[in-house]
Amino acid sequence: MINFHDQDGLIWYDGxxxxxxxxxxxVLSHGLHYASCVFEGERVYDGRVFKVTDHSxxxxxxAKWLGFKIPYSLAEIEKATREAVAAGGHKxxxxxxxxxxxxxxxxxxxxxxxxxxxxxxxxxxxxxxxEARLKGIRLAWADWRRPPGSAAPVHAKAAGLYMIxxxxxxxxxxxxxxDALMLDWRGQLAETTGANVxxxxxxxxxxxxxxxxxxxxxxxxxxxxxxxxxxxxxxxxIGPDELAKADEVFVTGTAxxxxxVGEIDGRRFTxxxxxxxLMDDFTALTRAPAPVTTAA
Ligand code: PMP
Numbered sequence: 621m622i623n624f625h626d627q628d629g630l631i632w633y634d635g636x637x638x639x640x641x642x643x644x645x646x647v648l649s650h651g652l653h654y655a656s657c658v659f660e661g662e663r664v665y666d667g668r669v670f671k672v673t674d675h676s677x678x679x680x681x682x683a684k685w686l687g688f689k690i691p692y693s694l695a696e697i698e699k700a701t702r703e704a705v706a707a708g709g710h711k712x713x714x715x716x717x718x719x720x721x722x723x724x725x726x727x728x729x730x731x732x733x734x735x736x737x738x739x740x741x742x743x744x745x746x747x748x749x750x751e752a753r754l755k756g757i758r759l760a761w762a763d764w765r766r767p768p769g770s771a772a773p774v775h776a777k778a779a780g781l782y783m784i785x786x787x788x789x790x791x792x793x794x795x796x797x798x799d800a801l802m803l804d805w806r807g808q809l810a811e812t813t814g815a816n817v818x819x820x821x822x823x824x825x826x827x828x829x830x831x832x833x834x835x836x837x838x839x840x841x842x843x844x845x846x847x848x849x850x851x852x853x854x855x856x857x858i859g860p861d862e863l864a865k866a867d868e869v870f871v872t873g874t875a876x877x878x879x880x881v882g883e884i885d886g887r888r889f890t891x892x893x894x895x896x897x898l899m900d901d902f903t904a905l906t907r908a909p910a911p912v913t914t915a916a
Contacts, residue, residue, distance in 0.1 A: 628640060632700045632701075632738065632740075634736055640740075649723045650720070650722065650726070654721075655778065658682035658685075660675045663714060663875075663877075664705050682777045682778055685775060701739055716739070721734075722736055747873075747877075748798055760795050760884075762802040763787075766803070785800075803860060812871055820892060820894045823851070825846050845898055845902060866889065878898050
């Protein structure tokens with residue numbers, strides 16, 4: 621098991637690269653106590669961060685949802701991300717930018733706290749095991765539901781929203797499953813604890829409208845890949861009973877990439893041609909060589 625505080629290397633922290641083991645926050649940080657914390661998950665393929673601008677913009681937007689402003693511009697965040705990746709010499713890695721309120725105030729009100737930003741990168745090849753990805757992962761139903769937009773800042777990638785994800789994932793793992801599938805507050809299909817979900821029905825993709833959960837950057841990329849292949853994509857409210865009519869199910873996310881689902885609480889699915897096609901297309905997209913720019 622990796623001990624994340626005890627690594628060689630450098631972390632970009634509040635404006636400069638610093639030794640990995642020295643980057644610490646105080647125990648009385650507001651982000652820790654009151655979840656005033658937002659983060660990103662990004663992937664490095666062949667040394668390049670996939671969709672770094674989309675992720676960096678989402679980090680800024682997530683902070684805005686939580687009422688704070690990250691004290692760096694989009695361009696500065698992108699540059700800092702590249703520096704953190706380059707410092708580790710990473711070719712295939714995961715990147716974790718995180719922004720939080722500091723320790724200047726301890727209480728619900730935190731208007732005067734300093735906003736911190738850290739960006740760490742590390743080698744992390746696959747979220748689900750290669751065997752699970754080939755056969756399809758096994759999902760259990762979560763006991764927790766995604767809240768409505770009137771109850772939480774649901775479009776932010778905010779630490780507080782992951783409380784029910786960790787609880788759901790632990791419960792699923794305890795029962796021997798890989799992950800949990802969550803319904804939303806209305807009882808409609810939402811997402812897993814860290815990925816969006818797609819159903820294949822009669823050759824078309826159906827995926828829940830992301831009105832109370834993250835509209836994943838991978839989700840959007842996979843929708844574009846499907847459309848480029850002439851596959852119809854329908855974003856709509858999907859009831860859990862509709863899984864009975866699905867020919868294939870798969871999930872998408874930065875960590876999960878495109879991962880087929882083999883079972884949802886006893887209901888089996890085969891890894892089918894559309895999931896396979898989109899897995900290949902996603903690999904081609906993420907590994908695509910950078911466009912060659914020639915001097916005019
Ligand atoms: N939903 C949740 C809860 C997630 O944590 C993630 C991973 N960031 C996703 C969906 C997928 O988002 P993305 O494709 O942008 O990684």
